[in-house]
Amino acid sequence: MQRADVTARVWAAALALREGSAPGPAPDWTAEEQAAWALYAPIAARPEGTGLFAQVGQSLDGRIATPSGDATEVSGAGGLRHLHRCRALADAVVVGVRTALQDDPRLTVRLVPGPSPARVVIDPRGRLPDGAKALLDASVRRVVIQACERRRAPGVEVVRLPAPDGWIAPHDIAVALGDLGFGRVLVEGGCVTIQRFLDAGLLSRLHVAVAPLIIGDGPSGLRMAPVARLRDALRPETHVYGLDTDVVFDCALAAGGVAKRSTWPTEANTVAARA
Numbered sequence: 001m002q003r004a005d006v007t008a009r010v011w012a013a014a015l016a017l018r019e020g021s022a023p024g025p026a027p028d029w030t031a032e033e034q035a036a037w038a039l040y041a042p043i044a045a046r047p048e049g050t051g052l053f054a055q056v057g058q059s060l061d062g063r064i065a066t067p068s069g070d071a072t073e074v075s076g077a078g079g080l081r082h083l084h085r086c087r088a089l090a091d092a093v094v095v096g097v098r099t100a101l102q103d104d105p106r107l108t109v110r111l112v113p114g115p116s117p118a119r120v121v122i123d124p125r126g127r128l129p130d131g132a133k134a135l136l137d138a139s140v141r142r143v144v145i146q147a148c149e150r151r152r153a154p155g156v157e158v159v160r161l162p163a164p165d166g167w168i169a170p171h172d173i174a175v176a177l178g179d180l181g182f183g184r185v186l187v188e189g190g191c192v193t194i195q196r197f198l199d200a201g202l203l204s205r206l207h208v209a210v211a212p213l214i215i216g217d218g219p220s221g222l223r224m225a226p227v228a229r230l231r232d233a234l235r236p237e238t239h240v241y242g243l244d245t246d247v248v249f250d251c252a253l254a255a256g257g258v259a260k261r262s263t264w265p266t267e268a269n270t271v272a273a274r275a
Contacts, residue, residue, distance in 0.1 A: 011113065053090075057221070093107050121135075
């Protein structure tokens with residue numbers, strides 16, 4: 001694990017990369033500053049077309065909230081700043097309607113310098129009220145992707161997409177986000193929304209921020225279609241960074257969002273197991 005030190009000059013370079021400039025690490029950067037650059041540069045760089053990445057904050061036992069839904073302190077201070085940095089490097093941040101209803105997030109970058117992203121809520125049945133915090137700030141674009149004809153408050157953009165089984169297909173959402181002009185898109189939550197984009201092979205990167213607490217029960221941070229054998233599991237190229245209170249697993253997925261398949265058990269492991 002590498003300690004990542006997000007100093008003012010590292011963050012300024014990441015924001016410059018977001019805008020198309022690529023100064024890169026200076027010769028006098030410390031090893032910790034270079035680690036911070038390695039963590040944020042891949043999501044700050046402007047992709048060709050629309051690039052989707054996801055971030056989830058969870059406990060040591062993989063929970064994102066208590067059984068009652070309390071998720072206010074799952075991430076430590078370092079994990080929260082990391083989330084806000086991810087938002088600041090994105091053109092848009094996406095959440096599902098259940099997260100928007102339960103947590104009522106503002107989706108701002110108030111903990112770090114940088115621009116607030118556009119806010120996108122996936123709301124197939126039109127359940128999100130006009131007073132939701134994500135829809136109130138007119139200084140940024142606000143988008144609701146829905147399957148119904150529900151009208152929204154002035155200034156809120158509406159994208160109508162089909163939901164034949166009650167869900168809007170992630171691929172259709174990704175295409176719509178590209179049509180809206182969003183290059184870098186953060187899929188923030190909740191766990192079902194992240195799962196659907198991950199299962200669809202649309203994520204290029206996944207950040208899992210783990211805080212040092214054990215909840216014991218509650219919703220899990222990551223869900224995927226199960227595999228019967230470990231050799232069929234996804235095994236992304238992963239680097240681990242320490243950010244003060246939390247540890248971030250930076251998982252690089254292959255082009256198109258599909259990680260390489262696990263090679264476990266390897267021949268060496270098989271021989272060792274037989275010994």
